Amino acid sequence: MKFLALLALLFLSASAEKSRFDNYRVYSVTVENYQQLQAIQYLEEHSDAYNIFESPHLNADTEILVPPHKFSDFEELTENLGMKAKLIINNYQELIDEEIKPSRTPRVDAQYDWVSYKNLNEINAWLDQMAAQYSSVASVRNIGTTIQGRPIRLFKISKKSGNRGIFVEANIHAREWISSATATYLINELLTSTNPDIVDISTNIDWYIITNANPDGFVFSWDSNRNWRKTRAPVSALCFGVDPNRNFAYNWLTPDETGSLGASTSPCTDTYAGPSPLSENETRAIESVFADNAGKFDVFLSFHSYGHYLLTAWGHTRVPPADNSMLQTVGNAFRTALQAVNGINYAVGPTNTVLYAASGASPDHAYGHHGIKLAYTLEMRGNGNYGNYGFVLPPQFIIPNAQEVIAGLVGLVRSARTFGYLN
Numbered sequence: 001m002k003f004l005a006l007l008a009l010l011f012l013s014a015s016a017e018k019s020r021f022d023n024y025r026v027y028s029v030t031v032e033n034y035q036q037l038q039a040i041q042y043l044e045e046h047s048d049a050y051n052i053f054e055s056p057h058l059n060a061d062t063e064i065l066v067p068p069h070k071f072s073d074f075e076e077l078t079e080n081l082g083m084k085a086k087l088i089i090n091n092y093q094e095l096i097d098e099e100i101k102p103s104r105t106p107r108v109d110a111q112y113d114w115v116s117y118k119n120l121n122e123i124n125a126w127l128d129q130m131a132a133q134y135s136s137v138a139s140v141r142n143i144g145t146t147i148q149g150r151p152i153r154l155f156k157i158s159k160k161s162g163n164r165g166i167f168v169e170a171n172i173h174a175r176e177w178i179s180s181a182t183a184t185y186l187i188n189e190l191l192t193s194t195n196p197d198i199v200d201i202s203t204n205i206d207w208y209i210i211t212n213a214n215p216d217g218f219v220f221s222w223d224s225n226r227n228w229r230k231t232r233a234p235v236s237a238l239c240f241g242v243d244p245n246r247n248f249a250y251n252w253l254t255p256d257e258t259g260s261l262g263a264s265t266s267p268c269t270d271t272y273a274g275p276s277p278l279s280e281n282e283t284r285a286i287e288s289v290f291a292d293n294a295g296k297f298d299v300f301l302s303f304h305s306y307g308h309y310l311l312t313a314w315g316h317t318r319v320p321p322a323d324n325s326m327l328q329t330v331g332n333a334f335r336t337a338l339q340a341v342n343g344i345n346y347a348v349g350p351t352n353t354v355l356y357a358a359s360g361a362s363p364d365h366a367y368g369h370h371g372i373k374l375a376y377t378l379e380m381r382g383n384g385n386y387g388n389y390g391f392v393l394p395p396q397f398i399i400p401n402a403q404e405v406i407a408g409l410v411g412l413v414r415s416a417r418t419f420g421y422l423n
Contacts, residue, residue: 019225021096023068026053026089026390028061029078036083040064045266050074051227053390055271057260057356063390065092065227088388095392096226102395114185114398117177119222120150120215123184127155127211134191143210144285147233150215152285156208157190163206164422165296167372169286169362170210170303172244174217174228175391178380178401179303183211185402186409197410205413205422206296208289214244214282226392231280235267242274245302246358248287248365249277251316255359262315262357273360286362290370298421299412300366300375305391306382307355308346310334310408313367313375315351315358323373324350330374330415337411341404344384351377374416380405 031037040056043064051065066074078085089095102116112118112126131140137159144152170183187209189195190202212218216232230241246252246263253273255261263273278284290297310331313321321327331348339345351358358364367375381401382390393401416422 018223019227021065021067021092021227024092025066025068025071025087026092026388027064027066027074028086028088029056029064030061030084031056031058032083034058036081039077039081039083045264045269052270055262055356055358058258060356063088088383089390092392095389095394099392099394112184114181114395114402116395117181117398118184120212120219123180123211124151124153126184127153127187130187130191131155138191143288144281146216146281147231148216150219152210152213152215152282154208154210154289155187156206157187157202158206159203163204164298165206165208165293166299166301166422167289167293167297167366168207168209168301168303169213171218172213172282172302172362173304174214174221174230175226176303176305177218177221177391178305178382178393178398180211180218181398182380182402182405183209183303185398186406187211189406198406201410201413208293208297210286210289213286217241229270230272231282233280235272235275239268241272242280243271244280244282245304245362246271246273246360247278247280247283248360248362248369250360250365250368251314252277252360254316256317256352256357258357260357262352262359277360283362290366294370297366297370297372298374299416300363300370300372301409302362302377303380304377305380305393306389307379308344308381308384309355309377309379310346310348311351311355311363311377311379312348313350313364315356315361315364318350318352320350321367326419327374327376330412330419331376333415334376334408334412338404338408341407342400344381344404346408355379374412374421378405 037058043050044052049067049070053063056062127140131138138157140155142151143154171180189198220232221228230243232240234240253261264271312327335346335348347354363375363377366372381393381397413422
């Protein structure tokens with residue numbers, strides 16, 4: 001035991017240094033057969049060198065971060081397997097450096113804005129400021145504490161009694177900074193906009209918003225490893241973190257029809273589901289919001305990046321949910337309204353068929369366990385005709401992304417009301 005403790009301490013010391021990704025490349029790989037799928041899955045489970053951005057699945061693309069010393073091995077692997085690989089990012093570190101430049105530029109007025117990404121302290125200070133400035137309709141409170149002692153915070157907007165609610169959870173995956181930036185932009189619009197459509201959804205709906213559902217991971221992505229996804233809970237002598245979006249109770253680690261768990265039981269992988277359902281402080285905090293507001297919410301939204309998707313139940317099976325027709329109709333209304341802003345086109349449909357298998361995710365838990373009929377995952381900008389950036393979306397896209405998402409939410413609300421929700 002002493003040896004393991006010492007090993008963990010040494011690992012902690014090493015991991016305190018900030019990771020760099022100089023000359024790392026990102027490839028988009030098309031998985032066309034089971035041999036190729038098994039090869040990528042093996043890399044995901046066993047290789048420390050490669051980083052698989054999202055779990056691979058058959059007949060779809062997955063993106064892989066490849067270090068310079070593995071270029072020739074990766075080329076040999078793809079050639080031997082007949083796998084199509086397209087280089088989409090030539091130097092990952094250059095994107096990271098450009099992403100944080102605006103955050104380092106001194107500002108005379110030092111006001112909160114959306115021309116740069118904000119760290120956790122800046123976000124929390126702004127939430128406090130907004131709650132104080134709009135105290136008659138807004139509040140912020142702690143709903144839990146991370147393993148490293150950081151508060152998990154819930155921002156609420158309620159302008160009149162009797163409103164139905166929308167619950168938004170953002171940045172549960174640490175590296176997806178655009179999700180919390182969009183959540184704070186949404187809060188600002190709900191409190192300050194004079195646009196009649198936004199005034200409507202702000203006045204006639206109560207909003208519960210967690211801007212940073214994974215504070216420890218978010219701080220680690222700023223300070224140590226920009227590509228970090230999970231929490232920072234120690235899970236073995238050498239590994240840290242549970243994927244909180246694979247840790248919810250509903251159909252946790254349930255295989256789909258192909259046998260895919262949609263998560264991992266290996267502690268060192270990015271999709272490690274944890275030792276048990278709701279084992280993490282972060283997921284229990286979110287669960288407390290569901291429990292404390294039972295029957296309140298008509299809509300649950302989980303903000304993520306990237307890929308331009310609006311995903312519905314289910315992730316653990318290819319069988320469509322009972323409300324699939326309504327979920328599709330409301331989702332298509334979101335897509336149409338969002339696309340009208342900047343031309344970005346989202347794919348809409350069940351997670352397992354549109355994207356990949358995913359068990360223990362928060363939207364499925366909201367829908368299946370808590371009966372919230374309109375539960376969605378939003379996968380925002382990352383790659384498109386505006387460029388290939390993955391999780392490291394440049395800050396000039398924060399406002400366009402947020403504006404189109406809010407337009408989509410207006411469309412979603414309108415459609416939901418035709419089914420008797422949010423009225």
